[in-house]
Each structure stands twice: as structure tokens, then as C-alpha cells.
């Protein structure tokens with residue numbers, strides 16, 4: 001693929017958090033939240049990033065934006081490695097990369113009006129020259145997310161959960177970014193409202209040519225919006241491919257188990273649910289070899305000894321599993 005088609009490319013990204021103990025708070029180990037992952041996102045596409053809670057997907061999103069500092073690796077965005085940028089350069093780059101958080105209740109300042117919340121990034125990046133221009137711009141952004149002028153003077157507590165997430169989307173859109181990282185943007189919302197917010201995000205993507213990294217713990221949520229899907233388990237990406245291919249031909253046993261858990265509309269259709277034993281192991285001391293081996297229904301001797309390579313098995317269908325070799 002031509003480099004210019006990739007808006008974002010992550011190479012061997014690691015994010016380890018030190019574990020401190022004792023009176024002197026010595027480092028006694030590391031939580032390997034993100035452990036050597038590589039992927040790219042094409043211009044204008046949505047990459048869904050899926051996995052159970054604690055698998056490192058939110059840490060991945062935050063590390064890309066440098067809200068958390070990477071332990072090592074490369075994050076290429078518009079031709080520059082973000083990890084080489086100083087604070088000032090990174091601040092101006094942030095205009096291009098915005099984030100929408102899971103909890104619209106917690107991520108909006110309760111003491112600010114909607115006009116203040118959506119207008120703040122315009123001020124930070126000097127995108128408006130006076131109050132009138134700011135007001136007009138905020139009005140126009142609110143309209144694009146389905147809110148109106150009369151909402152401008154209201155405070156976050158006066159809105160429903162779905163409307164609050166629309167305000168979160170408006171704030172992200174305000175600076176006209178090219179990439180939006182959505183960190184479980186609909187998980188806190190009712191199912192009926194989830195679809196509205198996802199549809200809105202799709203409409204905005206088409207209108208503004210946005211590129212999304214859409215993080216969720218549920219494959220059924222990312223199914224609708226994603227072009228490609230990456231499945232994460234305990235700090236590693238275990239499978240990544242085009243959406244239809246993933247649903248039709250899941251290669252990794254973990255992906256197969258996630259897919260088997262999705263309810264199907266047809267009550268007469270048969271589906272065997274794959275129940276995984278045990279909980280996700282600790283990322284402080286992850287299992288040897290394939291990290292999924294203690295829970296994998298198809299584990300072999302080699303699985304606890306050797307880490308499977310993350311490889312392309314044709315047509316950009318990447319997976320890491322010894323069964324495929």
C-alpha cells in the first residue's frame with residue numbers, strides 16, 4: 001500500500017506502566033498494557049479496535065495521542081513520528097487528532113455551558129478571531145451534530161446521555177481534525193441511543209472525510225461502523241482484517257470466541273457458543289508463548305513455549321496463532 005494512503009501508522013508500540021512496591025517505591029515489575037503492536041489506518045476509514053476490558057485498547061488510543069507517553073515504538077502521522085515531536089509541535093499536531101471519551105458525564109466540564117465547551121478548542125488553537133465568529137462557528141458545529149442554537153447556553157446536566165455524547169462529538173469536531181479516536185463512545189448509552197450516535201458519527205465521517213479509530217469491547221458495536229477490525233488480547237493484536245472477512249472467516253480462536261458470543265436475530269439459527277475458561281490473566285506477568293494459551297480451547301504444547309508471529313495470511317488478513325502455520 002502506498003504510504004500516502006496511510007494516515008496513521010503504529011510500529012512496535014509498547015506502553016509499560018511500572019509497578020512500585022516497598023518503602024522506597026522501587027520498581028518491581030511492569031504492567032505490559034500495550035506490548036509491541038503494529039497497525040495502520042488508511043485515510044478516511046474506520047478501524048475498530050476490540051477486546052475485553054483491560055486488554056490495552058484504551059491505553060493504545062491514549063498513547064497514540066501522547067496523553068500517555070509510549071515506552072517505545074513509532075507513531076507515524078502525516079509523515080512525522082509523533083514520538084519525535086516536542087511539546088509545542090505536539091500541541092499543534094493535536095488539532096489534527098481528537099478524542100471522544102466513553103463517559104460523556106465525566107468528560108464535559110459541568111460548570112461550562114455548551115458554547116464554552118465546544119468553543120474552548122477553538123480558542124486553544126486560535127481558530128477564531130472574535131466572539132461573534134466563535135459563536136457562529138459553535139452554532140454551525142452544534143447543528144452538524146443535531147443540536148441547535150438554543151442548546152448553547154445550557155449546561156451538561158441539562159442534557160440526556162445521548163445528547164451529551166453529541167456535545168463530546170461537537171467538541172472533537174470543532175478544530176476540524178483528520179483523525180478521531182473514539183474510546184468506547186457508546187458504551188455508557190442505552191442500546192437505542194447507541195445506534196443514533198454511531199449513525200451520526202458515520203454521517204460526519206462522510207461529510208468531513210474523517211478517519212476513525214473506534215475502540216469498543218463488543219464486536220457487535222464496531223461491526224456497523226468499521227471498515228477493518230483489530231482484535232486485541234492482553235496487550236497484543238491477535239487478528240486484524242477487513243470487517244466482512246473477520247465475521248466470515250475468523251482465524252484466531254479468541255476472535256472465534258468473541259464472535260460466538262454475539263446474539264443472533266434468527267431464533268431458529270444454531271450457533272455454538274465458545275465459553276472461555278478463567279479470567280484474562282494479569283498483564284504484569286503475562287503467560288509465556290501465546291498469551292491466550294491458558295484459556296484457548298485449541299492450545300497445543302508449542303503454544304506455551306513459543307510466541308506466535310503476527311503474520312499476513314493473504315489479502316491483509318493478519319493473525320497470530322500456531323494453528324495457522
Ligand code: SF4
Pocket residue numbers: 252253254290291292293294296297298299300303308320321322323
Ligand atoms: Fe490457541 Fe495456540 Fe493459537 Fe494461541 S497459538 S490461539 S494458544 S492455538
